[in-house]
Amino acid sequence: MKIEVVTLFPRMIAVALEFGIVGRAIGRGLLSVGTEDPRAHATDAHRTVDDRPYGGGPGMVMKPEPLLAAIRAAHARLPAGSPRVYLSAQGRPFRQAQAQELAALPGVLLLAGRYEGVDERVIELGIDLELSVGDYVVSGGELPALTVIDALARLLPGALGDERSSLDDSFVQGLLEGPHYTRPEVFEGRSVPPVLLSGDHADIRRWRLEQSVARTAERRPDLLARARPTGAARRALDEFQTGASSDAGAGAASAAGREDRGD
Numbered sequence: 001m002k003i004e005v006v007t008l009f010p011r012m013i014a015v016a017l018e019f020g021i022v023g024r025a026i027g028r029g030l031l032s033v034g035t036e037d038p039r040a041h042a043t044d045a046h047r048t049v050d051d052r053p054y055g056g057g058p059g060m061v062m063k064p065e066p067l068l069a070a071i072r073a074a075h076a077r078l079p080a081g082s083p084r085v086y087l088s089a090q091g092r093p094f095r096q097a098q099a100q101e102l103a104a105l106p107g108v109l110l111l112a113g114r115y116e117g118v119d120e121r122v123i124e125l126g127i128d129l130e131l132s133v134g135d136y137v138v139s140g141g142e143l144p145a146l147t148v149i150d151a152l153a154r155l156l157p158g159a160l161g162d163e164r165s166s167l168d169d170s171f172v173q174g175l176l177e178g179p180h181y182t183r184p185e186v187f188e189g190r191s192v193p194p195v196l197l198s199g200d201h202a203d204i205r206r207w208r209l210e211q212s213v214a215r216t217a218e219r220r221p222d223l224l225a226r227a228r229p230t231g232a233a234r235r236a237l238d239e240f241q242t243g244a245s246s247d248a249g250a251g252a253a254s255a256a257g258r259e260d261r262g263d
């Protein structure tokens with residue numbers, strides 16, 4: 001897969017991609033990431049890429065000419081039909097399903113804006129899809145673009161040590177992941193749940209699914225409402241909802257075992 005990032009801070013992208021799973025995916029040739037700096041397409045002596053907003057108001061807006069030229073230069077290096085994505089707080093929420101769709105493509109262009117954003121005509125003429133990484137404001141699109149790159153890279157075949165591990169991730173079944181434990185068996189007086197030491201793998205699988213469902217119900221009821229779990233996850237959810245309704249709310253918070261401790 002090939003990704004191009006249009007950014008005023010190309011080193012911010014390059015440096016962040018050196019590490020961990022993404023760094024290894026690039027090292028293994030599963031992913032390559034290029035950058036294009038709109039400043040290289042500015043034509044005046046000062047290499048201007050921003051200007052004051054029409055209508056007044058604070059802050060600056062990215063000028064259309066160098067930005068669209070940079071998008072076109074970067075897009076020309078990608079396979080035909082690669083979507084051009086603008087990271088913005090006004091975008092549609094970036095979710096795991098969107099990550100899976102994008103990761104299946106041979107190319108993606110990401111536009112990381114700065115200042116108050118980009119001239120709207122750049123979006124009309126040069127962008128196919130606007131995505132938001134969350135309902136908060138950051139100072140530039142680079143961290144959102146890196147978030148998208150990371151989420152895609154780990155889905156590429158061969159990027160993870162164990163291919164099954166991305167199937168267990170939060171959101172893949174529309175559920176949050178449950179808790180993880182490693183040695184020691186007792187840590188500061190807190191024991192690992194005995195089922196995990198039992199060696200009964202069917203029991204362990206069942207327990208983990210229950211933990212996932214209970215945690216999702218407590219922390220992200222919105223996810224549970226959208227979740228379309230199948231097979232064992234479906235049965236665990238049905239079981240939880242039957243139990244929770246006969247047991248009027250006592251379930252979720254204490255199953256996650258935190259509200260009781262007041263933290």
Ligand code: 4HQ
Pocket residue numbers: 087088089112113114115116117131132133134135136137138139140141144
């Ligand atoms: N931005 N998800 C870039 C965001 C954002 C988000 C604000 C986009 C600043 C220049 N991007 N502009 N949330 O907060 O993607």
